[in-house]
Amino acid sequence: KAPTAQSDPPRVLISQLFPNGTYPAGQEVEYVNENSYRTTSEEKRHLDNINSEFLTDYRHAAEAHRQTRQWAQKFIQPGKTLTEVADGIEDSVRALVGHQGLEEGDGLKAGMGFPTGLSINHCAAHYNPNAGNKTVLQQDDVLKVDIGVHVNGRIVDSAFTLAWNPRYDPLLEAVKAATNAGVKEAGIDARLGEIGGVIQEVMESYEVELNGTTYPVKSIRNLNGHTINHYSIHGSKSVPIVKTNDQTKMEEGDVFAIETFGSTGNGYVHEEGEVSHYAKRGDAQKVDLRISSAKSLLNVINKNFGTLPFCRRYLDRLGQEKYLLGLNNLVANGIVESYPPLVDKKGSYTAQYEHTILIRPTVKEVISRGDDY
Numbered sequence: 001k002a003p004t005a006q007s008d009p010p011r012v013l014i015s016q017l018f019p020n021g022t023y024p025a026g027q028e029v030e031y032v033n034e035n036s037y038r039t040t041s042e043e044k045r046h047l048d049n050i051n052s053e054f055l056t057d058y059r060h061a062a063e064a065h066r067q068t069r070q071w072a073q074k075f076i077q078p079g080k081t082l083t084e085v086a087d088g089i090e091d092s093v094r095a096l097v098g099h100q101g102l103e104e105g106d107g108l109k110a111g112m113g114f115p116t117g118l119s120i121n122h123c124a125a126h127y128n129p130n131a132g133n134k135t136v137l138q139q140d141d142v143l144k145v146d147i148g149v150h151v152n153g154r155i156v157d158s159a160f161t162l163a164w165n166p167r168y169d170p171l172l173e174a175v176k177a178a179t180n181a182g183v184k185e186a187g188i189d190a191r192l193g194e195i196g197g198v199i200q201e202v203m204e205s206y207e208v209e210l211n212g213t214t215y216p217v218k219s220i221r222n223l224n225g226h227t228i229n230h231y232s233i234h235g236s237k238s239v240p241i242v243k244t245n246d247q248t249k250m251e252e253g254d255v256f257a258i259e260t261f262g263s264t265g266n267g268y269v270h271e272e273g274e275v276s277h278y279a280k281r282g283d284a285q286k287v288d289l290r291i292s293s294a295k296s297l298l299n300v301i302n303k304n305f306g307t308l309p310f311c312r313r314y315l316d317r318l319g320q321e322k323y324l325l326g327l328n329n330l331v332a333n334g335i336v337e338s339y340p341p342l343v344d345k346k347g348s349y350t351a352q353y354e355h356t357i358l359i360r361p362t363v364k365e366v367i368s369r370g371d372d373y
């Protein structure tokens with residue numbers, strides 16, 4: 001008899017839990033003021049209906065995201081290694097969307113949208129444990145869990161923060177509230193700089209006391225939300241998390257990742273440490289590669305990831321060995337972009353919350369909304 005509930009760890013296909021192929025909608029929020037006509041407009045509803053595959057794939061990926069993260073929120077505890085956490089999350093996502101990603105091209109059908117972000121304390125983003133990493137989660141750590149799930153290239157990019165010492169609660173509350181304020185402000189014709197101002201206002205109304213010193217929570221001013229395109233995790237528009245005079249407006253059909261970061265440090269990150277995250281550039285021009293290992297590696301990247309970001313562990317699981325020289329050559333040639341860890345100052349603590357929202361013709365849909373965040 002087909003299972004009707006998710007297992008622990010999650011291994012039941014989402015498509016099995018929703019057999020008639022209709023997946024749960026995210027949080028749908030009506031547009032307001034001069035855009036309120038869109039709720040009932042025939043033309044806008046038509047535009048929505050001809051986009052039904054897009055919507056189905058997005059809702060499919062979002063349900064896999066929610067079920068994986070709700071398991072992860074219980075599984076992730078001090079004493080676990082980052083490798084165990086990354087493997088647990090990625091095994092679940094791939095099982096739920098039905099693609100292990102081991103045959104050529106399988107990972108392009110559905111699977112991880114990008115490397116699982118597992119960034120600790122002053123590290124805010126783009127950290128994933130490379131092979132041999134022995135890092136064990138500690139009681140006083142602040143861990144950002146940033147999970148990407150895609151179905152047919154429709155990427156859900158959503159993140160949350162875990163901490164086990166209650167002293168960090170105000171930091172996590174600040175960032176959760178700031179992200180929700182940004183999500184609320186978003187909509188058709190919303191100006192990106194204005195959204196940044198709303199986010200910063202909420203974020204910086206909090207403070208956190210650590211070891212007898214009170215720190216104001218700062219928005220990390222050089223991190224931002226972004227548009228998401230088909231098989232592409234970062235599009236042209238960036239959503240600032242501090243006030244700017246960017247008058248660019250959100251438009252019908254856009255997909256945005258609204259992500260905010262709070263910090264007890266400088267409120268500014270720089271690139272530092274060993275790289276795990278890579279992605280083939282969308283605009284990579286043809287280059288005749290001299291190093292054969294670079295040639296064969298580019299082949300593997302094209303067949304398994306396309307322009308989806310990947311990490312070293314994803315190459316390891318495909319059986320690739322001694323690929324670093326080739327990988328660094330692809331980076332040096334501008335064919336592959338590297339994304340080093342992004343860190344604030346040593347000793348500081350950073351937190352992140354992120355949602356993916358669809359600016360649909362008729363309604364704003366917070367596709368990654370769950371009852372957890």
Ligand SMILES: O=S(=O)(c1cccs1)N(Cc1ccc(F)cc1)Cc1ncn[nH]1
Nearest residue numbers: 114115146224226233234238277309339
């Ligand atoms: O910082 S980004 O590079 C960016 C690009 C333009 C505006 S923000 N980045 C996109 C990305 C890049 C590489 C990845 F492996 C995964 C994602 C934001 C992000 N990282 C995690 N979640 N969201």
Ligand SMILES: [Mn+2]
Nearest residue numbers: 098099100106
């Ligand atoms: Mn498959």
Ligand SMILES: [Mn+2]
Nearest residue numbers: 146157158159
């Ligand atoms: Mn993310």
Ligand SMILES: [Mn+2]
Nearest residue numbers: 157257259354
């Ligand atoms: Mn993002």
